Amino acid sequence: MAPVGTQAQDYAIEAHGLTRKFGAVTAVDHVDLRIPRKQIYGFLGPNGSGKSTTIRMLCGLLKPTEGAATVLGYRVPKEAESLRRKIGYMTQKFSLYDDLAARENLEFLAEIYTLPRAHRRKRIDEVMEQFNLTHLQKQRTGTMSGGQKQRLALAGAMIHKPELLFLDEPTSAVDPESRRDFWESLFELLEQGTTILVSTHYMDEAERCHELAILEEGRVAASGTPRSLMDRIAGMVVEVEADDFRTVRQALQRQDWVKSVTQLGSRMHVLLREKEDDPAGLVHDIMAKAGVAGEARVEHPSLEDVFVAVTHNSNGGKPAQAGGRS
Numbered sequence: 001m002a003p004v005g006t007q008a009q010d011y012a013i014e015a016h017g018l019t020r021k022f023g024a025v026t027a028v029d030h031v032d033l034r035i036p037r038k039q040i041y042g043f044l045g046p047n048g049s050g051k052s053t054t055i056r057m058l059c060g061l062l063k064p065t066e067g068a069a070t071v072l073g074y075r076v077p078k079e080a081e082s083l084r085r086k087i088g089y090m091t092q093k094f095s096l097y098d099d100l101a102a103r104e105n106l107e108f109l110a111e112i113y114t115l116p117r118a119h120r121r122k123r124i125d126e127v128m129e130q131f132n133l134t135h136l137q138k139q140r141t142g143t144m145s146g147g148q149k150q151r152l153a154l155a156g157a158m159i160h161k162p163e164l165l166f167l168d169e170p171t172s173a174v175d176p177e178s179r180r181d182f183w184e185s186l187f188e189l190l191e192q193g194t195t196i197l198v199s200t201h202y203m204d205e206a207e208r209c210h211e212l213a214i215l216e217e218g219r220v221a222a223s224g225t226p227r228s229l230m231d232r233i234a235g236m237v238v239e240v241e242a243d244d245f246r247t248v249r250q251a252l253q254r255q256d257w258v259k260s261v262t263q264l265g266s267r268m269h270v271l272l273r274e275k276e277d278d279p280a281g282l283v284h285d286i287m288a289k290a291g292v293a294g295e296a297r298v299e300h301p302s303l304e305d306v307f308v309a310v311t312h313n314s315n316g317g318k319p320a321q322a323g324g325r326s
Contacts, residue, residue: 012037012164012195013058017067020053027053029218030067035197035211040190043199044206045215046311051199052092054215055166058197059089072164085113088157088165092172094149098142102133102152105141106159113160127155131185147178154185158194165189167198171205183208203304214310221310226303233301233309235259236275238283240268242294251290252283260308270296271305 013035020028028050035041043051056062058071060080069076074083096105103124110120128134131151136144141152150170157165167186171179183205186196198209206212206226213223222229242248245268249261252270259271272279283296301309 010037011035011070012039013041013069013071013197015054015058015067015069018054018057018064018069019066020050020057020062021065026218028057028064031215031218031220033069033213033220035195037195038190038193039210040186040196040198040208042206042209042212043197043215044201044203044212044307045199045221048217049215050218051215052168053218055089055168055197055199059087059166060084061089085160086163088160088162090153090157090165090167090170092169094153096141096149096153096156098140100141101138102141102144102148103128103137105152106156109156109159115160123159127159130158130188131155146174147181150174150178150182151185154182158189162194164195164197167196169199169201172201179205203302203307207303214307216311222306229306230301230303233306234274235272235309236279237299237301237305238270238272238279238296239299240270240283240287240294240296241266242268242287242292244292247290248287248292248294251286251292255286257282262304262308264304269299269302269305271301271309 011034013033015031015033018028018031018033019026031050031054043054045051053062057064058069058076060071060076060083063077071083072086074080076083097108100108106124106127107120110124115123128137131154133148133151133155136148141149144152154170171182174182179202186198190196198205200206209226211223211225212229214221214229240248245263248268249263252258252261257273257276259273262269262271270283276282280296280298287294287296
């Protein structure tokens with residue numbers, strides 16, 4: 001069935017009450033989403049928050065226990081077969097064949113997606129050039145670096161020119177330079193009209209997204225643009241510089257008006273539960289009573305502060321880690 005309706009033209013993805021249970025465990029719990037076309041939308045969340053499970057349901061690879069989703073105007077999973085030709089999916093784990101050359105992997109994928117034989121060679125040449133793989137086309141994939149494999153996987157996901165690209169923590173195993181280059185490639189795809197949904201455990205990557213959803217225990221804990229999430233955070237953030245972080249942390253964690261204390265190198269971010277008239281003064285008084293010299297000043301919240309604020313933090317004030325299986 002072809003996509004119909006005005007809503008399908010406005011949103012690449014719409015989900016209502018999307019739920020997935022595995023026995024007694026609820027991995028995704030009544031998630032609602034509206035993801036506009038031609039945007040990069042991010043999923044951010046700690047381990048087990050439901051990021052990967054949600055993506056698999058939206059791809060039509062996993063049947064929801066409850067709820068419904070429309071992707072590019074197709075109902076999933078009912079019309080998943082028709083949808084597959086219009087989406088690309090790059091999984092957490094590298095899934096191409098190590099014993100094939102880079103070009104052979106792309107030839108295999110071109111055949112899987114039934115690209116017309118007359119156009120396959122040209123399309124493979126295009127994506128190899130686009131993702132800087134031309135000089136690697138004869139190299140066995142298993143001998144390629146992490147960044148090279150990443151570019152090859154992205155080229156494979158784009159071989160059939162999908163309208164929508166799903167990326168599940170695509171940069172978790174590569175170096176910072178490769179991450180930066182990868183994101184430059186994503187913005188190039190965006191300019192060509194591709195909609196992208198990406199899950200990540202890097203805060204700087206989440207800030208690059210037009211919008212994002214922070215997932216916690218299978219639910220959307222917060223959503224919006226990175227800036228709007230930072231602007232509407234509950235409470236306030238005080239940045240501390242001190243010569244004895246351990247003592248300051250212990251003193252602050254005993255205060256009922258402190259939600260979390262997070263050390264960031266030579267600084268510490270103190271997240272207050274509510275708005276206060278003089279938050280820096282409150283923190284400075286606690287430092288003075290603890291006998292620690294230092295400075296305290298109000299800071300604009302970072303995305304990491306937002307992440308800590310909206311996720312259940314039960315590990316001593318440290319931000320939850322958003323990596324691994326999700």
